[in-house]
Amino acid sequence: MALLDVNKxxxxxxxxxxxxxxxxxxxxxxxxxxxxxxxxxxxTLFNLITGVYKxxxxxxRLDGExxxxxxxxxxxxxxxxxxxxxxxxxxxMSAIENVMVGAxxxxxxxxLKAALxxxxxxxxxxxxxxxxxxxxxxxxxxxxxxxRADAMPYGALKRLEIARALAMKPRLIFLDEPAxxxxxxxxxxxxxxxxxxxxxxxxxxxxxxxxxxxxxLSDRILVLDYGKKLAEGTxxxxxxxxxxxxxxxxxxx
Amino acid sequence: xxxxAYFGLYIVIAVLAVLPLxxxxxxxxxxxxxxxxxxxxVLGLNLLIGFAGQISLGHAGxxxxxxxxxxxxxxHFGWHPLLAMGAGAAIxxxxxxxxxxxxxxxxxxxxxxxxxxxxxxINIAIRNEAAWTGGPDGMPVPAMGLMGFELTSDKHWYWVxxxxxxxxxxxSINLIDSPFGRALRALHGSEVASQVVGVDVVRYKVAIxxxxxxxxxxxxxxxxxxxxxxxxxxxxxxxxxxxxxxVVIGGMASVYGSLIGAVLxxxxxxxxxxxxxxxxxxxxxxxxxxxxxxxxxxxxxxxxKFGKGD
Numbered sequence: 001m002a003l004l005d006v007n008k009x010x011x012x013x014x015x016x017x018x019x020x021x022x023x024x025x026x027x028x029x030x031x032x033x034x035x036x037x038x039x040x041x042x043x044t045l046f047n048l049i050t051g052v053y054k055x056x057x058x059x060x061r062l063d064g065e066x067x068x069x070x071x072x073x074x075x076x077x078x079x080x081x082x083x084x085x086x087x088x089x090x091x092x093m094s095a096i097e098n099v100m101v102g103a104x105x106x107x108x109x110x111x112l113k114a115a116l117x118x119x120x121x122x123x124x125x126x127x128x129x130x131x132x133x134x135x136x137x138x139x140x141x142x143x144x145x146x147x148r149a150d151a152m153p154y155g156a157l158k159r160l161e162i163a164r165a166l167a168m169k170p171r172l173i174f175l176d177e178p179a180x181x182x183x184x185x186x187x188x189x190x191x192x193x194x195x196x197x198x199x200x201x202x203x204x205x206x207x208x209x210x211x212x213x214x215x216x217l218s219d220r221i222l223v224l225d226y227g228k229k230l231a232e233g234t235x236x237x238x239x240x241x242x243x244x245x246x247x248x249x250x251x252x253x
Numbered sequence: 254x255x256x257x258a259y260f261g262l263y264i265v266i267a268v269l270a271v272l273p274l275x276x277x278x279x280x281x282x283x284x285x286x287x288x289x290x291x292x293x294x295v296l297g298l299n300l301l302i303g304f305a306g307q308i309s310l311g312h313a314g315x316x317x318x319x320x321x322x323x324x325x326x327x328x329h330f331g332w333h334p335l336l337a338m339g340a341g342a343a344i345x346x347x348x349x350x351x352x353x354x355x356x357x358x359x360x361x362x363x364x365x366x367x368x369x370x371x372x373x374x375i376n377i378a379i380r381n382e383a384a385w386t387g388g389p390d391g392m393p394v395p396a397m398g399l400m401g402f403e404l405t406s407d408k409h410w411y412w413v414x415x416x417x418x419x420x421x422x423x424x425s426i427n428l429i430d431s432p433f434g435r436a437l438r439a440l441h442g443s444e445v446a447s448q449v450v451g452v453d454v455v456r457y458k459v460a461i462x463x464x465x466x467x468x469x470x471x472x473x474x475x476x477x478x479x480x481x482x483x484x485x486x487x488x489x490x491x492x493x494x495x496x497x498x499x500v501v502i503g504g505m506a507s508v509y510g511s512l513i514g515a516v517l518x519x520x521x522x523x524x525x526x527x528x529x530x531x532x533x534x535x536x537x538x539x540x541x542x543x544x545x546x547x548x549x550x551x552x553x554x555x556x557x558k559f560g561k562g563d
Contacts, residue, residue, distance in 0.1 A: 050449060076451030090442025092506065093435070100432075101439040105451040107432035111460060114431030115424040121431065168450055 001064060003028040003172060003203055004049070009058035009068075011048055018044045020227045021058070026220075028171075031194070031204045033214045035238075036224035037247060042207040043085055045224065046174050049205075050082045051075045062172070077105060081170035083161040085177045085207070091150040095141070098149055098160055099132040100125075102167030132167060139163045139193055155186045162193065172203045179210045191216060215239075223247070258426045261509050265422055269415040273408065282407045284523060286479060289414040290472050292515035293421045295499045296508065297468030302497065303505035304429060305461045306441030307357070308365045310493050311372025315466040317379055317488020318345045319473030324394040324483045325385050334397045338474040345470035346463050353459040369490070376488045391484030394477045410479050417475070418512075421468070425508050437461055438506070469496075502543055504550025513551050 002025035009022045019041045026032045034042050047053040049060055051072040060068040062078055081102075090098055107128060108114075113121045133145050139159040144152055152160065158178060165173050178194065179187045191213050198204045198217075208214050214221065214235070221238045223230040231241040238244055269289075276282050294316065301307050322341025326332040332340070356367045379386050386392060397404045404410060428434045439447035440454045448454055477483045486492065495518065503514020521539065525532040547554040 052445060052449075071453075072445070072448040073451045073453045076449060082449050084446070088443040088446035090439045090446060092442045093438050097435055097438075101435050101447065101452075102450045104432060104436055104439075104447075109432045109436065111428070111433050111464070114433045115428045117423075117427040117431075125431065164446075164450065 002026055003063060004205075005059075005061040005064075006049065007059040007061070009045070009048060009055055009060060011044060011053055011056045018227050019048060019224075022224070022227075022229045024222050024229065024232055026172075026203060026205060028203050029198075029201065030219040031198045031206060031217050033206045033208060033218035033221045034224060035208065035211075035214055035221060036230070039226075040224040041227040042224055043176055044227075046082065046176050046205075046207060050080060050174055076168060079168070079171035080174070081165035081168045081172070082174035083158075083165055083176055083178060085180060087154075087157050087161065089149050089157050089160060093149055095144045095147045095149050095152060095160055096129065096132050096136065099135055099163045099167050100128055102164035103128050103132070103169075106167075106169065132163075135163045135166055136160075138166070138196070140189060155182050158182065158190070159193065162197070166197065166202075170202060172205065173197065174205045174207075176207050177209065178206070179208060179213055187213060258430075258508065262419070262422050262426060265509075265512065266419050269419060272415075273411055279407055282411055284520065286407065286411050286414050288516045288519045289411075289418045290476055290479070291496070291499065291519050292512045293414075293418055294469050294472045294496060295503065295511040295515040296421050296425050297465035298496055299500045299503075299505065299507070299511040300425060300428070300437070301461050301465040302500050303507065303510075304434070304441065305437040305458060307458055307462065308361075308368065308497075309462065309465070310365050310369040310490075310497065311375070312368075312466070312469050312496050313488050313490070313492035314372035314375030315345045315349065315469040316473035316476070316492070317375055317485070318348070319470030320394075320477035320483045320487050321379055321386055321473075322470075323474040323477040324392050327395045328392065329385065334395065334474075334478060335399070338471065341474050342467050342470045346467045349463045349466035350459060353462045354455070357455055357458040357462065369493075372488070372493050373490060376485055376490070379485045379488055386485075389485055391482055393482050394480070396481070397478040404478065414475065414479075417472075422508060422512070429508070433457075433460075441506075498540065502540065502550060504552040504554070507550065507552045507556075510550050510552035517551075 004026040006025065007023050009019060011019045022045065034045060036042055044053065048055050051070050051074065054069045059066060067075060067078065090101065107124060108121050136142060136145050139162050141156055141159055141163065144156055162178065175194065179190050182190060187210060194204060194217055206218065218235060220233065221235055222232045223238055223244050225247045230247055231238050231244050272285055273282060276285065298309065298312055301309055319341040322344060323334060323337050326337035326340060327334050352371060356364065359367055380389055404413065436447060436452045436457050440452055440457055444454055473487065476487065499514035499518045500511060502518060504510025521536060522532065525535045528535050
């Protein structure tokens with residue numbers, strides 16, 4: 001059975017049908033890419049699956065359990081992590097604290113124990129800090145372990161989001177344009193990082209415009225256009241699909 | 254960050270310990286007590302406003318519930334003052350918890366309006382239930398006693414409040430640097446990011462709202478017993494605004510900013526008394542200048558200036 005099963009998923013904003021009857025499924029352990037021209041509904045699809053938007057109709061199943069309409073924090077308990085196209089970093093916190101927030105569900109969140117500074121809680125917190133530093137090294141942020149989030153450059157913040165998502169120990173991670181705004185060198189580094197994440201056994205779903213990266217990394221690709229599924233398959237299948245060629249090069253070609 | 258935060262706590266304790274030995278007369282001791290009471294309330298409010306990023310313009314209402322519970326229950330029903338104080342806190346906590354669910358679906362200005370309305374309703378209820386509360390004239394409050402020992406002198410009150418303040422500062426520092434505290438700050442920094450890592454944002458907003466309301470209620474009870482008399486002014490809109498101003502002037506999301514804000518704004522009206530008739534103008538002017546030149550509040554601005562961070 002597939003890890004994620006999406007069946008005839010749609011969302012309408014007033015008259016705008018941002019995603020229309022999109023169906024696909026993702027097997028555990030693969031890298032799955034969602035591509036399409038600007039405005040095709042890629043990020044909206046991410047927002048639907050990760051619970052930020054509620055679908056108008058259709059079904060989303062994670063491991064057979066229906067998760068459509070569940071809130072993001074409920075999905076987090078089921079091992080779904082994500083990053084954002086436009087950064088969502090907590091600038092009021094340090095870099096490592098941003099990563100530690102990612103481990104929210106793995107820590108003791110009791111208010112009273114925290115206020116009284118009980119040793120069990122602080123010990124676990126200290127361990128988490130070490131683990132968070134380890135994660136920052138894993139994503140290549142060893143330089144910024146002591147840094148404040150608002151003092152970090154854009155490219156580093158993109159990785160910080162990935163580190164935060166990994167701190168959840170997710171089964172499934174959604175990366176929304178992880179290479180957007182990065183220079184070619186940084187793009188290659190993020191490419192390698194995603195490969196490492198996938199190799200660690202986490203299923204990766206990726207929205208990306210950088211075709212080289214997509215073709216390089218993905219086991220399967222979903223192509224969206226005007227909110228509809230245009231094609232789905234391996235990189236080679238998608239590349240040869242006439243509809244995809246038309247959408248990317250113009251329908252009049 | 255942690256070590257420095259606890260260092261600040263030692264300074265606070267040292268100042269609190271030495272203060273009664275150096276104050277020249279009872280006027281200053283009274284001022285110190287009122288500063289400390291305000292500091293505890295402002296600390297709680299800063300957890301809500303500065304750390305969690307949620308506004309409340311009705312906190313004086315909660316203060317009023319605590320104060321009037323301590324006045325009404327012992328006077329009319331013969332309750333023990335400590336029991337009355339606990340009951341006030343429980344009522345406040347319950348009211349805050351029940352109302353917070355719908356209120357915290359709102360954001361920004363709408364949240365401000367809802368909390369403002371809540372505070373005003375509490376104030377009106379206190380003013381209108383004259384048979385119980387004495388209405389606009391207020392009512393006397395029986396003395397607080399502990400096992401036959403009555404808290405009457407300012408010295409006694411000072412030590413009670415100083416202890417409460419020290420414990421509050423310690424607990425606040427602990428809380429901020431815990432998974433709970435990080436979740437609060439994260440939902441302030443990016444609500445959607447905190448949600449996707451599993452923070453149930455409404456639950457956290459409600460929890461910190463209830464906690465800060467209970468802080469206010471407890472200190473309302475303390476104020477009532479200390480002053481020995483309560484009036485509805487304690488629970489009015491202007492007092493809510495005054496508390497928020499203390500948070501903002503001292504510094505949002507700063508524990509020690511809360512203390513400085515409370516100390517300064519409690520002292521300022523006294524210091525400006527010499528301006529005779531112009532003191533409110535001077536008060537307003539000082540607040541404006543502070544906000545123009547130090548929009549982040551006193552402590553964060555100064556901390557950044559001297560390269561220490563908070």
